[in-house]
Amino acid sequence: MTDHRGDGSQVLQVGALARVEGEGGMRLEFRDGEVADVRLNIFEPPRxxxxxxxxxxxxxxxxxxxxxxxxxxxxxxxxxxxALESICGVKVTDAIHTMRRLLYCGEWIESHALHIHLLHAPDFLGYDSAIEMAADHRAVVERGLRLKKAGNDLMTAVGGRAVHPVNVRVGGFYRMPDAAALRALKPTLEQALEDAFATIALVAGFDFPDFEQPYTYLALREPDRYAIESGSVVTTAGTAFPVAEFGRHIVEEHVAHSNALHAKLDGELYVVGPLARYTLNFAQLSPACRDAARAAGLGETCRNPFRSIVVRAVELAYAVEEALRIIDAWTDGAAPAVPVRPRAGEGCGASEAPRGTIFHRYVLDADGLITDAQIVPPTSQNQPSVEADLWTAARAWADLDDRTLTLRCEQTIRNYDPCISCATHFLDLEIVRS
Amino acid sequence: MAAATKPKLAVWKFASCDGCQLTLLNCEDELLAIADAVTIAYFPEATRAVVEGPCDLSLVEGSISTPEDAERIQHIREQSTLLVTIGACATAGGIQALRNVADVAEYASIVYAHPEYLSTLATSTPIRTHVFVDAELRGCPIDKGQLVELLAATLAGRAPRIPTYSVCVQCKARGVTCVAVAHSTPCLGPVTQAGCGALCPSVARGCYGCFGPQDSANMTGMTERLVAAGVPRADVVRLYRTFNAHAPAFRTESERLAASGPQGGRQP
Incomplete structure (x- = not known):
C-alpha cells in the first residue's frame, strides 16, 4: 500500500508479510525520492x-x-x-550426539525444503504462492513436497513427531530408534538425494540481482564436519569463542517498533544462517555438494542474500547425504540417554537452526529449578541486517513501480527465512555481561 | 468444480508458534488436492494472495493475548460461516497462558528492556472465550490425520469424527506397554484427550498432556496416582501447567494443588 502524503513524502507499507513464519510488517519512507526510513515491524504478540x-x-x-x-x-x-547438560557436568555419548545430528538433519531437510519451494521460489518465478506455482510447475512443487515429507519422516522416525518431537530429553533420548526402522527410510532418502541435487540445479537458474553484503558472518564450526547440531563460534571478522562466552560478544537491544530484540556482535551488525555457514565452513561440505555448488555458480563464499536459496539447496543435499551416512553406519545397542543429576550453576548451548545460530543460557539452583533463562534466536540476530538490506534495496530500486518495489523488498526479507515467532520473546539487557 | 462454487478457506494466526498451520503444509500428500478443492482466501504463511471474505471455513491458530487481537477475532468470526480452532493455543490459551497465574508486568520486565513498547493483555485466553467456535482440534501441535478428517468432513458437509476419550484408549489399541503400570512412569494419559496416537508411551515416556484434558477427566484421581508414585506435588502442578495450563480441568486441579500447602504452593 502506498500513501502519498501532503508534505511530498511517500510511505510504502506492507501490513502483514506473507510467506514468512510469524507476524511482521514492513515500512519504507521516502522523502524527495530519497529513502528516509526503513522498518521491519514485528507485531507477533510477545509470549x-x-x-x-x-x-x-x-x-x-x-x-x-x-x-x-x-x-x-x-x-x-x-x-x-x-546448555543444561553443561550445567550438570554431563557429556553425552558419541552415539547420542550422532542421533541428535540425524534428528537435526530431518529438521534441515523439512525446513529448507519448505522455504525453498513454498516460501521463496514463488518470488523468483513470479507467483503469489507455491499453490499457484503448481498450476505451471507442478513437478517442481511435488518434488519440494516430497523433500519436505522426507525430512518430516526422518524427524518422526527419530523424534516421534515432526512438529515438537517427543523423544528428546536432557541427556539424550527416551528411546533410541532401532536400526531397522532407520534403514526403512533409505529409499525415501535416496529419492530425496536425487531431488535435492535437482533442486540445486533448478534454483541455480533463477535470476539474481547484483547485491553484495559487507556484513560479518557468524556460525558454529566443528573440526571435522559441517556444523549442524553443535560447534564453537567463528566469524568472518576473525573472532572465535566458545559458546559459553556468547554473552560477552552478543548484546541485544529493545527497539520501539519491534517485539523482537535486535542483536549486535561486539557492537556491529552481523548475519547468521546458510550464507554464514557456507562462507565459513565451505571446506567441510562433501565433495559432491561442493561440486554442485560450483556448478550452480557459487564460489567458496557467498555474499548475495538473494542467492541464499541456492545455498539452502546445497545444505539440503548435504543434510540428506549426512542422514544416509549416519543411517548406514548405525548399529543397535547404544543407551538412549545418560543419567543427569541437577546441580547449581550456569550454562550455555548453541546449535545451527536452519535459519541460523541459536543460543540458550540457563541458571539452575541446587534443586534443579531454573532461576534465569536467555534465548537468542537467529531472527533477532539477523533483524538489523534485514533492515540494512532493505535500506540498500530501497535505494537501489527506488525508481521501480510500487508493486515491483514491494515484491523486491518482500523478497529481501524472505532471503533470511525469518522466523518471527522465534524472534518475539526476548531477553533482559540487565543480564547481559559485557 | 467451478472456482466460484469452491468453498473458501482461511487460516488465521494469533499468539502461537505456527506449528499447527505448518501441520496443514505438512499434509504433503494431500496439500495440492486440498488446494484444488477449496479457494484459499487467506493463508499468509503460504500465499500473498488475499480473496475477499466471507469465508466458508476459518481455521484459527493461536491465543488472544493483545487488545488488537481481541478485536481482530470478532471481525474474523463475523466473516466466517464455520470457525474451527486448531491447537492448544487456540483451544486453551497455550503455554503463554502461564501468565494467567503470574504477574504479566513482571514477565514483561524480565524479558524486555522497555515494557512500555509492548501492547499486551494480562491473560492469554482461548478463542472460545471471545467468540463462538464451531469445532476444535486439540494438540500441541494438532494431529495431521485429525486435520485432514476435519477438512474432508467439512467439504462433505458432515461432522468430523474427533474422539474425546483418553490417550489410554489409543495406547491400548496400539498395543503399547503401559508406562505407568509397567515402569511407574508418571503419565497423564488417563486424563488427556486422544488424538496424537499415544506418541509418548510409544517412546517409553509418560504422556505430558499436550492434547489437553479429555471430556471426563478424573483429575483428583490422577493427582493421587502421581503422588503415590512419588511425584512431588510441585512437579504435579507443573505437569498440569504446560501447554494446556488454562484448560478448565487442568487449571482447576493445579490451582487446588497450588493452594493446598507449602509444598504444593511452590511456583509455578
Whole structure:
C-alpha cells in the first residue's frame, strides 16, 4: 500500500508479510525520492518464554522451548540440552550426539525444503504462492513436497513427531530408534538425494540481482564436519569463542517498533544462517555438494542474500547425504540417554537452526529449578541486517513501480527465512555481561 | 468444480508458534488436492494472495493475548460461516497462558528492556472465550490425520469424527506397554484427550498432556496416582501447567494443588 502524503513524502507499507513464519510488517519512507526510513515491524504478540521458564525444572526446556517455533523445534531442543547438560557436568555419548545430528538433519531437510519451494521460489518465478506455482510447475512443487515429507519422516522416525518431537530429553533420548526402522527410510532418502541435487540445479537458474553484503558472518564450526547440531563460534571478522562466552560478544537491544530484540556482535551488525555457514565452513561440505555448488555458480563464499536459496539447496543435499551416512553406519545397542543429576550453576548451548545460530543460557539452583533463562534466536540476530538490506534495496530500486518495489523488498526479507515467532520473546539487557 | 462454487478457506494466526498451520503444509500428500478443492482466501504463511471474505471455513491458530487481537477475532468470526480452532493455543490459551497465574508486568520486565513498547493483555485466553467456535482440534501441535478428517468432513458437509476419550484408549489399541503400570512412569494419559496416537508411551515416556484434558477427566484421581508414585506435588502442578495450563480441568486441579500447602504452593 502506498500513501502519498501532503508534505511530498511517500510511505510504502506492507501490513502483514506473507510467506514468512510469524507476524511482521514492513515500512519504507521516502522523502524527495530519497529513502528516509526503513522498518521491519514485528507485531507477533510477545509470549514471555524467558519469564515463565523461571521456576521450571531443568528437565523441561526441551519440551517448552520447542514451542517457540513449529518449524525449527529441534534447534531449540538441542541448544537447550547442550546448555543444561553443561550445567550438570554431563557429556553425552558419541552415539547420542550422532542421533541428535540425524534428528537435526530431518529438521534441515523439512525446513529448507519448505522455504525453498513454498516460501521463496514463488518470488523468483513470479507467483503469489507455491499453490499457484503448481498450476505451471507442478513437478517442481511435488518434488519440494516430497523433500519436505522426507525430512518430516526422518524427524518422526527419530523424534516421534515432526512438529515438537517427543523423544528428546536432557541427556539424550527416551528411546533410541532401532536400526531397522532407520534403514526403512533409505529409499525415501535416496529419492530425496536425487531431488535435492535437482533442486540445486533448478534454483541455480533463477535470476539474481547484483547485491553484495559487507556484513560479518557468524556460525558454529566443528573440526571435522559441517556444523549442524553443535560447534564453537567463528566469524568472518576473525573472532572465535566458545559458546559459553556468547554473552560477552552478543548484546541485544529493545527497539520501539519491534517485539523482537535486535542483536549486535561486539557492537556491529552481523548475519547468521546458510550464507554464514557456507562462507565459513565451505571446506567441510562433501565433495559432491561442493561440486554442485560450483556448478550452480557459487564460489567458496557467498555474499548475495538473494542467492541464499541456492545455498539452502546445497545444505539440503548435504543434510540428506549426512542422514544416509549416519543411517548406514548405525548399529543397535547404544543407551538412549545418560543419567543427569541437577546441580547449581550456569550454562550455555548453541546449535545451527536452519535459519541460523541459536543460543540458550540457563541458571539452575541446587534443586534443579531454573532461576534465569536467555534465548537468542537467529531472527533477532539477523533483524538489523534485514533492515540494512532493505535500506540498500530501497535505494537501489527506488525508481521501480510500487508493486515491483514491494515484491523486491518482500523478497529481501524472505532471503533470511525469518522466523518471527522465534524472534518475539526476548531477553533482559540487565543480564547481559559485557 | 467451478472456482466460484469452491468453498473458501482461511487460516488465521494469533499468539502461537505456527506449528499447527505448518501441520496443514505438512499434509504433503494431500496439500495440492486440498488446494484444488477449496479457494484459499487467506493463508499468509503460504500465499500473498488475499480473496475477499466471507469465508466458508476459518481455521484459527493461536491465543488472544493483545487488545488488537481481541478485536481482530470478532471481525474474523463475523466473516466466517464455520470457525474451527486448531491447537492448544487456540483451544486453551497455550503455554503463554502461564501468565494467567503470574504477574504479566513482571514477565514483561524480565524479558524486555522497555515494557512500555509492548501492547499486551494480562491473560492469554482461548478463542472460545471471545467468540463462538464451531469445532476444535486439540494438540500441541494438532494431529495431521485429525486435520485432514476435519477438512474432508467439512467439504462433505458432515461432522468430523474427533474422539474425546483418553490417550489410554489409543495406547491400548496400539498395543503399547503401559508406562505407568509397567515402569511407574508418571503419565497423564488417563486424563488427556486422544488424538496424537499415544506418541509418548510409544517412546517409553509418560504422556505430558499436550492434547489437553479429555471430556471426563478424573483429575483428583490422577493427582493421587502421581503422588503415590512419588511425584512431588510441585512437579504435579507443573505437569498440569504446560501447554494446556488454562484448560478448565487442568487449571482447576493445579490451582487446588497450588493452594493446598507449602509444598504444593511452590511456583509455578
Amino acid at each position: 514471555f518464554y524467558e519469564a515463565f521458564l523461571r521456576g521450571r525444572r531443568f528437565t523441561e526446556p526441551p519440551d517448552i522451548t520447542a514451542r517457540i517455533c513449529g518449524i525449527c523445534p529441534v534447534a531449540y531442543q538441542t541448544a537447550a540440552c547442550w
